[in-house]
Amino acid sequence: MNKPHDIVILGAGLTGLTLAHKLKDSGKSVLLLEKEEKPGGVIDTHREDGFIYELGPNTGVVKYDEVAELFDELKEYCKPYIPDESVKKRYIWKNDRWEKLPSGLKEGIKTPLFSWKDKFRILGEPFRKPGKNPKETLDNMVRRRMGESFLNYAVDPFILGVYAGDPSMIVPKYALPKLYYLEQDYGSFIGGAIKKKFEKKDEMEKKATKDVFSIQGGLKNLIMALYKSTGKSKFLFNVKGLQVKPEANHFQLEFHHQDKNVKIQANRVVSTAGAYEIPAIFPFLNDEEINDISNLQYAKVVQAAVGFKNWEAPYPEGFGGLVPHIENRDILGALFMSSFLPERAPDGGQLFSIFMGGIRREEMYEKSDQELTGILEKEMKQMFGLNQFHPDLLKFNRYQYAIPQYGKESGKRFETITNIENQYKGLVIAGNLKGGIGMADRIKQASDIAKTLKTQL
Numbered sequence: 391m392n393k394p395h396d397i398v399i400l401g402a403g404l405t406g407l408t409l410a411h412k413l414k415d416s417g418k419s420v421l422l423l424e425k426e427e428k429p430g431g432v433i434d435t436h437r438e439d440g441f442i443y444e445l446g447p448n449t450g451v452v453k454y455d456e457v458a459e460l461f462d463e464l465k466e467y468c469k470p471y472i473p474d475e476s477v478k479k480r481y482i483w484k485n486d487r488w489e490k491l492p493s494g495l496k497e498g499i500k501t502p503l504f505s506w507k508d509k510f511r512i513l514g515e516p517f518r519k520p521g522k523n524p525k526e527t528l529d530n531m532v533r534r535r536m537g538e539s540f541l542n543y544a545v546d547p548f549i550l551g552v553y554a555g556d557p558s559m560i561v562p563k564y565a566l567p568k569l570y571y572l573e574q575d576y577g578s579f580i581g582g583a584i585k586k587k588f589e590k591k592d593e594m595e596k597k598a599t600k601d602v603f604s605i606q607g608g609l610k611n612l613i614m615a616l617y618k619s620t621g622k623s624k625f626l627f628n629v630k631g632l633q634v635k636p637e638a639n640h641f642q643l644e645f646h647h648q649d650k651n652v653k654i655q656a657n658r659v660v661s662t663a664g665a666y667e668i669p670a671i672f673p674f675l676n677d678e679e680i681n682d683i684s685n686l687q688y689a690k691v692v693q694a695a696v697g698f699k700n701w702e703a704p705y706p707e708g709f710g711g712l713v714p715h716i717e718n719r720d721i722l723g724a725l726f727m728s729s730f731l732p733e734r735a736p737d738g739g740q741l742f743s744i745f746m747g748g749i750r751r752e753e754m755y756e757k758s759d760q761e762l763t764g765i766l767e768k769e770m771k772q773m774f775g776l777n778q779f780h781p782d783l784l785k786f787n788r789y790q791y792a793i794p795q796y797g798k799e800s801g802k803r804f805e806t807i808t809n810i811e812n813q814y815k816g817l818v819i820a821g822n823l824k825g826g827i828g829m830a831d832r833i834k835q836a837s838d839i840a841k842t843l844k845t846q847l
């Protein structure tokens with residue numbers, strides 16, 4: 391058997407690719423094993439008939455300096471696209487029309503989204519005591535600090551947009567730690583946000599912004615940039631039935647590849663696979679450990695790319711609109727892709743990304759294309775003033791394991807993962823089962839792991 395690889399990374403999604411790219415100059419032998427035939431994981435850009443559309447994630451946020459740093463490192467391979475201020479225009483569906491989400495005090499006072507009672511109540515938010523229960527769910531936290539109408543028409547649609555989730559399942563300490571610690575450290579969301587704005591930032595912190603990003607030509611170009619910069623020879627695709635076993639000083643990995651059973655050894659193994667893959671990959675974990683990790687629930691999501699070459703109805707400008715659960719409609723939200731990204735639709739046309747399903751509407755995942763088309767026709771006619779529904783582009787993608795829901799059990803999951811990593815030195819269990827669910831979180835996690843591995847080997 392050949393010499394063990396220094397590091398084997400499981401999965402070539404954004405996390406695995408970023409990690410491999412970060413390790414490329416470390417002088418260590420790195421191998422990336424991927425079960426599909428191409429890199430990218432859920433990132434899925436297509437080009438067709440004048441449209442560039444995404445069937446996975448659409449945009450990210452430059453939330454950490456690691457994101458800006460990665461774009462800088464990849465500048466010879468791909469270019470990020472940061473849309474102009476118009477993306478700050480976001481809409482919420484209420485009483486059969488889109489209402490603009492307020493972005494300042496004046497708009498906040500006038501908006502019909504929130505009740506007058508809650509508008510007055512919010513004045514007292516900085517003076518309310520912080521919560522004491524670290525496992526408090528988001529709905530309770532928002533009711534306690536801000537009121538029911540803020541929960542229904544601001545926080546619920548936000549959670550639909552990010553998690554396809556339900557605020558009564560999401561625990562802020564794990565899912566929205568920045569928000570949780572605003573309350574814990576500063577005593578209030580409003581007061582904390584204001585104080586943080588005036589805190590001194592170093593050069594690295596200044597790079598972390600709230601800017602929305604995409605990549606010129608689509609997110610696939612980020613994937614290809616990472617793939618090329620890492621070096622194609624470091625990847626093995628179509629790896630099936632992968633199992634990892636700890637041995638005395640290293641790990642043994644067994645899998646099928648091109649009709650052969652392959653065995654390799656590694657000093658370090660980093661998994662970036664979803665929680666639902668963990669039992670098969672690590673058969674040596676005990677039942678309790680497996681349960682603590684694989685009980686993580688994922689929202690099922692259907693994404694539709696809907697394009698029109700000649701758009702004749704009024705077009706709401708801005709980033710997109712979200713549909714609160716309380717409104718009882720059949721879509722979660724729509725991104726107005728061609729409104730804020732160039733070249734996404736032919737001139738005079740429009741492209742929408744529409745999400746359906748989520749944790750409270752899982753039945754959408756089971757619907758046929760024909761049924762989904764009927765739903766889109768009904769919703770788009772009403773929401774966007776269409777007389778007829780004849781899109782020139784209509785594509786669906788169904789995700790059984792789209793977005794992990796960081797609920798009450800998350801603390802136990804994180805603890806179990808740490809215990810496993812302490813017990814089996816050299817094993818890292820990463821991916822979106824911890825460390826955040828957005829693309830920026832994935833880039834940050836991979837960058838942090840790379841830094842640690844470089845110091846260890």
Ligand SMILES: Cc1cc2nc3c(=O)[nH]c(=O)nc-3n(C[C@H](O)[C@H](O)[C@H](O)COP(=O)(O)OP(=O)(O)OC[C@H]3O[C@@H](n4cnc5c(N)ncnc54)[C@H](O)[C@@H]3O)c2cc1C
Nearest residue numbers: 401403404405424425431432447448449663792827828829
């Ligand atoms: C529909 C959808 C919309 C989203 N929208 C947004 C958005 O707008 N903004 C945002 O920031 N984030 C969004 N996200 C989240 C974001 O896309 C993900 O957090 C990120 O892309 C996940 O990257 P990853 O590498 O951690 O996981 P993945 O992309 O899931 O990659 C994991 C890889 O591991 C491989 N793998 C799994 N098991 C094995 C195995 N046994 N052997 C070998 N390989 C294996 C998989 O095939 C896959 O390639 C969205 C996600 C989905 C699904």
